[in-house]
Amino acid sequence: MSDFFGWVILLPLAGACLAVLFGKRAAPVIGVLIALLTFGAVAGLAWDVWQLGDQRYAVGGWTIPLGINLYADGLSILMLLMTATVGMAVSVYSLGYFTHSSVEDGWSEAHGFWPLFLFLWSALNTLFLSADLFNLYVSLEMLSSAAVGLIVIAGGGTALAAGLRYLLAAFVGSLCYLFGVALLYAEFGTLDLYELSENVMSTSAALAAVGLMTVGLLLKTALFPLHFWLPQAHTSAPAPVSALLSALVVKASFYMLVRLWFEAFPGAVSPSAAQFLGVLGAAAIVWGSVQAIAQARLKLLIAYSTVAQIGYLFLVMPLALAPLVDGETAITTANFDAWSGGVYQALSHALAKASMFLAAGSVLHALGHDRLSGLRGVAEKLPMTAAAFGIAGISLIGLPPSGGFIAKWFLLRSSVAGGQWWWVIVLILGGLLSATYILVVLRQMMLRADDDVEMQPVPRVMELATFALALGSLLLGIRSIELLAFLEIGGPFPPGSGE
Amino acid sequence: MSQFLLYSLASVVLFSLSLYSFITYAHLLRKILALNVMSSAVFLLLVNVAQRNRIDHPDPIPQAMVLTGIVVAVSTTGFALALARKIYSTLGTETLPDEDDLE
Amino acid sequence: MSQETSNPRPPVRFAPVRIFAVLLTLGVAFILGQAVQGLSEEPGGLTGEVAENVETSGVEHPVTAVLLNFRAYDTFLEVGVLLLAVLGVLAVRREDGLTSAREMRGSRLNEDPMLEWLVRLLAPVMVLAGGYLLWLGTSAPGGAFHAGSMLAAAGVILRMAGHPSIAIVRTGLLRLALLLGFIAFLITAFGTLLFGGALLQLPETGAGLVILAIELAVTVSIAFTLVALFVGGQSVPADETDEAA
Numbered sequence: 001m002s003d004f005f006g007w008v009i010l011l012p013l014a015g016a017c018l019a020v021l022f023g024k025r026a027a028p029v030i031g032v033l034i035a036l037l038t039f040g041a042v043a044g045l046a047w048d049v050w051q052l053g054d055q056r057y058a059v060g061g062w063t064i065p066l067g068i069n070l071y072a073d074g075l076s077i078l079m080l081l082m083t084a085t086v087g088m089a090v091s092v093y094s095l096g097y098f099t100h101s102s103v104e105d106g107w108s109e110a111h112g113f114w115p116l117f118l119f120l121w122s123a124l125n126t127l128f129l130s131a132d133l134f135n136l137y138v139s140l141e142m143l144s145s146a147a148v149g150l151i152v153i154a155g156g157g158t159a160l161a162a163g164l165r166y167l168l169a170a171f172v173g174s175l176c177y178l179f180g181v182a183l184l185y186a187e188f189g190t191l192d193l194y195e196l197s198e199n200v201m202s203t204s205a206a207l208a209a210v211g212l213m214t215v216g217l218l219l220k221t222a223l224f225p226l227h228f229w230l231p232q233a234h235t236s237a238p239a240p241v242s243a244l245l246s247a248l249v250v251k252a253s254f255y256m257l258v259r260l261w262f263e264a265f266p267g268a269v270s271p272s273a274a275q276f277l278g279v280l281g282a283a284a285i286v287w288g289s290v291q292a293i294a295q296a297r298l299k300l301l302i303a304y305s306t307v308a309q310i311g312y313l314f315l316v317m318p319l320a321l322a323p324l325v326d327g328e329t330a331i332t333t334a335n336f337d338a339w340s341g342g343v344y345q346a347l348s349h350a351l352a353k354a355s356m357f358l359a360a361g362s363v364l365h366a367l368g369h370d371r372l373s374g375l376r377g378v379a380e381k382l383p384m385t386a387a388a389f390g391i392a393g394i395s396l397i398g399l400p401p402s403g404g405f406i407a408k409w410f411l412l413r414s415s416v417a418g419g420q421w422w423w424v425i426v427l428i429l430g431g432l433l434s435a436t437y438i439l440v441v442l443r444q445m446m447l448r449a450d451d452d453v454e455m456q457p458v459p460r461v462m463e464l465a466t467f468a469l470a471l472g473s474l475l476l477g478i479r480s481i482e483l484l485a486f487l488e489i490g491g492p493f494p495p496g497s498g499e
Numbered sequence: 500m501s502q503f504l505l506y507s508l509a510s511v512v513l514f515s516l517s518l519y520s521f522i523t524y525a526h527l528l529r530k531i532l533a534l535n536v537m538s539s540a541v542f543l544l545l546v547n548v549a550q551r552n553r554i555d556h557p558d559p560i561p562q563a564m565v566l567t568g569i570v571v572a573v574s575t576t577g578f579a580l581a582l583a584r585k586i587y588s589t590l591g592t593e594t595l596p597d598e599d600d601l602e
Numbered sequence: 603m604s605q606e607t608s609n610p611r612p613p614v615r616f617a618p619v620r621i622f623a624v625l626l627t628l629g630v631a632f633i634l635g636q637a638v639q640g641l642s643e644e645p646g647g648l649t650g651e652v653a654e655n656v657e658t659s660g661v662e663h664p665v666t667a668v669l670l671n672f673r674a675y676d677t678f679l680e681v682g683v684l685l686l687a688v689l690g691v692l693a694v695r696r697e698d699g700l701t702s703a704r705e706m707r708g709s710r711l712n713e714d715p716m717l718e719w720l721v722r723l724l725a726p727v728m729v730l731a732g733g734y735l736l737w738l739g740t741s742a743p744g745g746a747f748h749a750g751s752m753l754a755a756a757g758v759i760l761r762m763a764g765h766p767s768i769a770i771v772r773t774g775l776l777r778l779a780l781l782l783g784f785i786a787f788l789i790t791a792f793g794t795l796l797f798g799g800a801l802l803q804l805p806e807t808g809a810g811l812v813i814l815a816i817e818l819a820v821t822v823s824i825a826f827t828l829v830a831l832f833v834g835g836q837s838v839p840a841d842e843t844d845e846a847a
Binding site: 186189 | 582
Binding site for chain 2: 613614615620622623624626627628630631633634638639641644645646647648649650652653665667669670671676677680683684686687688690691694695747749757815824827828831832834835836837
C-alpha cells in the first residue's frame with residue numbers, strides 16, 4: 001500500500017483550504033506551490049506503480065466490501081499525470097491571467113478561481129484513484145460543483161446561463177448514475193468495482209443499471225446528442241477554466257464509463273451496444289467538426305472541436321470490447337490497440353485542447369475579442385501563442401509526430417485488424433474536417449496585421465505555459481513507448497497483450 | 500405484491516415522472532423541483548433496499564448513501580437556486596435563454 | 603419569482619419535445635420496472651458485516667459507524683461538495699460575505715411582538731435540540747448532519763423573522779465557520795496518514811472521541827453553510843439598493 005495515495009488526494013484539498021483562508025494575496029502562491037507538490041506526489045505514485053505493479057489501497061484500513069478501496073494501475077496513473085500536467089500549466093498561466101482582471105468591490109475573479117481550481121484538481125485525483133461506485137459518485141459531484149463554480153466566476157448573463165444549464169444537466173446525469181448504483185447494490189450487495197467484476201451476472205437489473213449509468217455518464221461527457229450544454233459552458237468560462245473543462249473534466253466521466261464497461265462488466269455488455277456508442281462517436285466527430293468550421297468566434301470553434309474530439313474516445317467501445325467466445329472473453333491485439341489508442345487520444349487531446357484554449361485566452365487578452373475575422377496579425381505580435389496553436393492543431397488533426405497521430409494510428413490499426421473497417425472512414429474524415437477548421441484559424445492569424453489595431457501586451461507566463469502544453473502534446477508522440485508500457489500494468493487486459 | 504416491490508415500483512414511477520417534468524417544463528424552478536423529486540425517487544429505492552436487507556436492524560450502507568445523497572442534492576439545489584435568482588435579476592428571464600421553442 | 607405574467611400557464615416546450623419526453627418516460631419506466639421486478643426479495647447486502655465491526659468503530663449506532671469510520675472518506679468528500687456549493691454561491695453573488703446594507707439597518711423583530719416572542723422561544727430550543735441530536739448520534743439516529751440541519755433551521759427562522767442571523771458574522775469568521783468541518787476532516791486525514799497506518803484509519807482507542815470532534819466541527823459548518831445557501835438564494839443586494847427609499 002503506497003503512501004502516495006494519501007498525498008495525491010490530500011495535497012490539493014489542503015491547498016484549496018489554505019486558498020480559501022488566506023484568499024487575496026497568497027492564493028496564487030499557494031496555488032502554484034500545491035501544484036508542484038501534487039505533481040511530485042503523482043510522480044511518486046507513478047514510480048511505485050511502475051516498480052511494483054498495480055496497487056490497491058484500503059482507506060481507513062477496512063477491507064472491501066465494508067470499506068472503500070483505491071486502485072492505481074497504468075490507466076489511473078496516466079490520467080493523474082495528464083491532470084497534473086494540465087494543472088501545472090494552468091496554474092502558471094493563471095498567475096498572469098487573473099492579475100489583470102478587474103476588481104469590483106473587493107471581489108476579484110482570482111478570489112474565486114484558486115480555491116475552486118484546487119478543489120477541481122482534488123476531485124479529479126480522487127476520481128481517478130477510486131474503485132468504489134459510490135465514492136465515484138461523490139467525486140463526480142465534487143467535480144461538477146467545482147466546474148460550475150469556475151464557469152460562473154466570469155459573471156455576466158451568458159456565463160450564468162451556461163453554468164446553470166451545465167449544473168442541471170450534470171445533476172440529471174448524476175441521478176441516473178446513482179439510480180444505477182442503487183440497483184447494483186440491491187442485486188450484488190457490494191459497491192466495489194473489483195468485487196462486482198467477480199460476481200457479475202447479466203440480470204435485467206444489472207443491465208438496466210449499466211444502461212442507466214451509461215446514459216448519465218454520456219450526458220456528463222457530452223457525447224452527441226447529449227452535448228447541448230458544452231459549447232456555451234466551455235466558451236463563456238474564463239480561458240484557463242475552459243482549458244480545464246475541455247481537457248480534464250469531460251475525461252473524468254469517460255474514465256468512469258470505461259471502468260464500468262471494461263472492468264466491472266466485461267462480459268455483460270453487448271457488442272451492439274458498443275457499436276451504437278461508436279456510431280454516436282462518429283456522429284459527434286462529424287457534427288462537432290462541421291459546427292466548428294461554421295463558427296465565427298475562436299472559443300466557440302474550439303469548444304465545438306471538443307465535441308468532435310470526444311467522439312474519437314467512443315470509438316474505443318466497439319473496438320476494444322473483446323467478444324465473448326464460448327463464455328470467455330477472447331482478447332486480441334486489436335482490442336489492446338484500440339485501448340491504447342483511446343487512452344492516448346484522451347491524453348493528447350487534453351494537452352492540445354488546453355493549449356488551444358490558453359492561446360485563445362491570450363488572444364482575447366491582447367485584442368479584447370475573439371472574432372475570427374479580427375485575428376489578423378496574431379502570428380506577428382504573439383508568435384509563441386500562434387505557434388502553440390499550430391502545434392496543438394497538428395495533434396488534433398493527427399499528423400505525425402504528435403500524440404494525436406499515435407492515437408489515431410492505433411485506432412486505425414485496430415479497425416483494420418478487428419475487421420471493423422468502417423471506422424477507418426470516420427477517422428480519415430475526422431482528420432480532414434479538423435484540418436479545415438484549424439487551418440482557417442491559422443490562416444487568419446498569419447495575415448498581416450491592420451495598422452490601426454491595438455494589441456495589449458500579454459504576460460510572458462501565459463505564452464510560456466501555452467507553448468509548453470503544445471510541446472507536451474508533441475512530446476507525447478515522440479516518447480510514446482514508455483507511456484504505452486504503463487498501460488500494460490493492471491487494467492482490463494492481461495500483461496503482454498501489446499506487441 | 501410485496502412491500503419491497505411496491506416501493507421499488509413507486510421509485511421507478513417517481514423517477515420517470517420527474518424526468519418528464521424536467522424535460523417538458525422550461526421554468527427554472529420547475530426544473531429544479533423535478534430534480535429534487537428525482538433524487539427522492541433514488542433515495543426511496545435505497546431506503547427500500549435497506550429495509551429488505553434487514554437483520555435485527557436495516558442495512559446501514561444504503562442509509563449512509565441516502566444521507567450523503569441528501570447533502571449533495573441540497574448543495575446542488577442551493578447552488579442552482581442562487582444561479583436562477585441571479586439569472587432572473589441579470590437577464591430578467593425565468594427560463595434558460597436558448598429554450599425559445601416554447602408554447 | 604415572477605410578479606405578473608401575461609401568460610398564466612407555465613412555459614412548456616413545444617409539441618415534438620413533449621412527445622419525445624413522453625416516449626422517453628414510458629421507455630425508462632418500462633425498463634426500470636422490469637429491472638426492479640427482477641430484484642430478489644431476500645436480504646443481501648452488508649448488514650452483517652457492519653454489525654460485526656461496529657464494536658471497534660468507536661460508536662454504537664451502525665449508520666454513524668459507516669458514515670464516520672468505515673466510509674468516512676465519502677463523508678469527507680461530501681463535506682467538500684457542501685463547501686464547494688457555498689463557494690459557488692459566494693462567487694455568483696460576487697461578494698465575500700453575506701451582508702447587505704439593508705440587512706444591517708435593523709430587524710423587524712421590534713415591530714411584531716408575536717414574532718419576537720416566538721423567535722425568542724424557538725431559536726434557543728432549536729439550538730439545544732441540535733446539540734442533543736449531535737450527542738445522540740453515537741447510539742441512535744442522529745449525528746452531525748441532523749444537528750447541523752436543526753441549527754440551520756434555527757438560523758433560517760431568525761432570518762425570516764428579520765434578524766440578520768449569520769449576516770452579522772464578519773467575512774473572515776464566516777469563511778472559517780464554513781471551512782471548520784472540512785478542516786477537521788483534513789487534520790484527521792493528515793494525522794492518520796502521518797502517524798497511523800492508512801488514510802483515515804482511526805485508532806481503536808479514542809476513535810469515538812475523534813468522531814465526536816469531527817462531528818462537532820461538521821455540525822457548525824453545515825449550519826452556517828445551509829443558512830448561507832438560503833441567504834444566497836434571496837434577492838441580490840443590487841435589487842434591494844434600487845428599492846431603498
